[in-house]
Amino acid sequence: MKKEILKLRGVKVHFPVQAGVFNRVVGHVLAVDGVDLDIFRGEVLGLAGESGCGKTTLGKAILRLVEPTDGEVKYISQDDDETELTSLEKKDMDPFRKKLQIVFQDPHSSLNPSFTIFGSLQDPLKKFGIKSKEERRKIIGDLLEAVNMRREYMDRYPHEFSGGQRQRIGIVRALCLEPELIVCDEAVSALDVSIQAQVLKLLMQLKKEKNLTYLFITHDLSVTEYLCDRIAVMYLGRIVELCDSEDLYNNTLHPYSEALISAIPVADLDKQTKRIVLEGDVPSPVNPPKGCPFHPRCPKATDICKTEVPTLKKYSTNGNEHYASCHLIDLPEIS
Amino acid sequence: MEDKNNIALSVRDLKTFFYTNNRCNKAVNGVSFDVEKGKTLCIVGESGCGKSVTAATIMQLLPTLSRIEEGEIKFQKDNKIINIEKLEKNGKEMREIRGSDIAMIFQDPMTALNPVYTVGFQISENLKYHTNLNKKEIREKCISLLNDMGIPLPEKRVDEYPHSYSGGMRQRAMIAMAMACNPKILIADEPTTALDVTIQAQIFELMDKLKKENDTAIILITHDMGVVAELADNVAVMYMGNIVEAGTADDVLRRPTHPYTKALLESVPVLGRGKNQDINPIKGSTPDPYNRPIGCQFAPRCNWQTESCDVMPEITQINETHQVRCHKYEQFFEKYK
Numbered sequence A: 001m002k003k004e005i006l007k008l009r010g011v012k013v014h015f016p017v018q019a020g021v022f023n024r025v026v027g028h029v030l031a032v033d034g035v036d037l038d039i040f041r042g043e044v045l046g047l048a049g050e051s052g053c054g055k056t057t058l059g060k061a062i063l064r065l066v067e068p069t070d071g072e073v074k075y076i077s078q079d080d081d082e083t084e085l086t087s088l089e090k091k092d093m094d095p096f097r098k099k100l101q102i103v104f105q106d107p108h109s110s111l112n113p114s115f116t117i118f119g120s121l122q123d124p125l126k127k128f129g130i131k132s133k134e135e136r137r138k139i140i141g142d143l144l145e146a147v148n149m150r151r152e153y154m155d156r157y158p159h160e161f162s163g164g165q166r167q168r169i170g171i172v173r174a175l176c177l178e179p180e181l182i183v184c185d186e187a188v189s190a191l192d193v194s195i196q197a198q199v200l201k202l203l204m205q206l207k208k209e210k211n212l213t214y215l216f217i218t219h220d221l222s223v224t225e226y227l228c229d230r231i232a233v234m235y236l237g238r239i240v241e242l243c244d245s246e247d248l249y250n251n252t253l254h255p256y257s258e259a260l261i262s263a264i265p266v267a268d269l270d271k272q273t274k275r276i277v278l279e280g281d282v283p284s285p286v287n288p289p290k291g292c293p294f295h296p297r298c299p300k301a302t303d304i305c306k307t308e309v310p311t312l313k314k315y316s317t318n319g320n321e322h323y324a325s326c327h328l329i330d331l332p333e334i335s
Numbered sequence B: 001m002e003d004k005n006n007i008a009l010s011v012r013d014l015k016t017f018f019y020t021n022n023r024c025n026k027a028v029n030g031v032s033f034d035v036e037k038g039k040t041l042c043i044v045g046e047s048g049c050g051k052s053v054t055a056a057t058i059m060q061l062l063p064t065l066s067r068i069e070e071g072e073i074k075f076q077k078d079n080k081i082i083n084i085e086k087l088e089k090n091g092k093e094m095r096e097i098r099g100s101d102i103a104m105i106f107q108d109p110m111t112a113l114n115p116v117y118t119v120g121f122q123i124s125e126n127l128k129y130h131t132n133l134n135k136k137e138i139r140e141k142c143i144s145l146l147n148d149m150g151i152p153l154p155e156k157r158v159d160e161y162p163h164s165y166s167g168g169m170r171q172r173a174m175i176a177m178a179m180a181c182n183p184k185i186l187i188a189d190e191p192t193t194a195l196d197v198t199i200q201a202q203i204f205e206l207m208d209k210l211k212k213e214n215d216t217a218i219i220l221i222t223h224d225m226g227v228v229a230e231l232a233d234n235v236a237v238m239y240m241g242n243i244v245e246a247g248t249a250d251d252v253l254r255r256p257t258h259p260y261t262k263a264l265l266e267s268v269p270v271l272g273r274g275k276n277q278d279i280n281p282i283k284g285s286t287p288d289p290y291n292r293p294i295g296c297q298f299a300p301r302c303n304w305q306t307e308s309c310d311v312m313p314e315i316t317q318i319n320e321t322h323q324v325r326c327h328k329y330e331q332f333f334e335k336y337k
Helices: A055-062 A091-099 A117-127 A133-146 A151-155 A163-175 A193-210 A221-227 A245-250 A255-263 A303-307 B051-058 B092-097 B119-130 B135-148 B167-179 B197-214 B225-231 B249-254 B259-267 B329-335
Strands: A004-019 A024-040 A044-048 A070-076 A082-084 A100-103 A181-185 A213-218 A230-235 A238-244 A313-317 A320-324 B007-020 B023-036 B040-044 B066-077 B080-083 B102-105 B185-189 B217-222 B234-239 B242-248
Touching: A004 A055, A024 A044, A024 A055, A024 A213, A024 A238, A044 A055, A044 A221, A055 A100, A055 A181, A055 A213, A091 A100, A100 A163, A117 A133, A117 A151, A117 A163, A133 A151, A133 A163, A163 A193, A193 A221, A193 B259, A213 A221, A221 A230, A221 A245, A230 A245, A230 A255, A238 A245, A238 A255, A245 A255, A255 B197, B007 B051, B007 B217, B023 B040, B023 B051, B023 B066, B023 B217, B023 B234, B023 B242, B040 B051, B040 B225, B051 B066, B051 B185, B051 B217, B102 B167, B119 B135, B119 B167, B135 B167, B167 B197, B185 B197, B197 B217, B197 B225, B217 B225, B225 B249, B234 B249, B234 B259, B242 B249, B242 B259
Parallel strands: A044 A213, A044 A230, A100 A181, A181 A213, B040 B217, B040 B234, B102 B185, B185 B217
Antiparallel strands: A004 A024, A004 A070, A070 A082, A230 A238, A238 A320, A313 A320, B007 B023, B007 B066, B066 B080, B234 B242
């Protein structure tokens, strides 16, 4: 039986746009605009989409690194206790910070250059009650070895490491409090291909050993296919398709996912397909189009798409649950 | 290669070194390739392998601490052969070639455009120096170029500043700038790395069209094997300043004979192969350019390393188009045939 670890209901993050002498609020960037999502224990959930679609903001909103404007984020512990995270006081949030961790995108800017690795990594351990220095050194040393780095590296400074090594240090930081869920925000995007594969393998191995759940945020659909159990595709702050990773490639329902998949260059001469080229750019999230947010670029758009906003409906492909939000899907809806 | 007249640019044994702090970085260390008219040559490699420096060398856009040490860059212009490496960097002849005969698209459209001039002005600069058109004609040409690139309302957009363009539109404006004088060679240095896949698809369509319509030779620099599979006619794989394998896209992608090419292809997940595909990371990381391995540069990371790899392997011609720089290529090829 699959058990949820996080339940998101109607999560919205709106950033005010200010202008003029008095910084009046003239509008809102609808970065995340109503997301419902369940994350199950032990799965890898991919969150894919183009830049500006709100995937990073959603990841941060889960950890309350940005405050959601509206909606609920519920954490369900192993003993089925539900806690609503968004209404907690800052200090009551602490025990949950231990369970939810994040690996940031850019390994060059996410480590403080004036501290040694140990100096940076010991802070969370100190905060969560590991008083003796020897013990902290032992924990960090063990984890460094777990990510194939040498124990002695903890006394070096970030500039002494390459990009791939720094990203592994970022993973150690996320791991040192023994979290249950790690949000990987474009964790491999800044790395060279040969290094990317090393980090991907490492993430998979750690997941098995430590029973982790990942929310894997990326724009690269070939990586999500390899790594993820389920994939959510986002467009302009909303989830447009959510299904098993294999179904996303074999039984694509939403025209946006279809275009996205066809646009990815495939490193295999036998698998070349016709690109579906979308017109124009992603519309501004300050002023999203009326109706389906994708309709101005959609090759299949009809009149109904221009007026009515589609909701995320449940379908079934290959016997699996498959959610999509499009008016033009020909499958029977499941309740 | 076959027909001499088909070759737009020919590079032989090019060496470009950087000198800093009394140390020498052999960024490009003996590179040879030909670019054919109307064909795309993809140069693939990881960061730091010298692919961008090769491009900068051809354009003579190298920084002051570096110089072309050896080699030839032969460019065919009006049935005359010009040796680019002998021209003065800012001399009249080089300035005539740069921008008109050989044009370049840079990696980051956000920083490559000047924010204080309108896009139209920046495109027309090229036309002003390289053609005899008058002001009005230049403006018309600018508008038609933007139109060709698929920018909506070009009459209005031509007077706008780069900040009001989106990333994809800026890159298209960059391509318009590069294509203004119908160059014979277009060098694109990671033109889509900073862009989203849907915008990348738009740019690729455009480059394909240019190649077919104008017979432009394209040198495309990338790190993405997927891009290579989609666009390339010929491929050169670079590692630490050398071309380790070169040939047609078919040769290199279907029958890789260098362990590095094979490893690169195996290290990326391929879309459509599902969850059970096996990806194999390359062990270690690229060596420090100031502290290079002796002999074959890839040897410390290679599973096929033997004692003979302490000597730099020579280029071996496997067939007419396919060449490789490896001691063990025969055994390697046998195993993976």
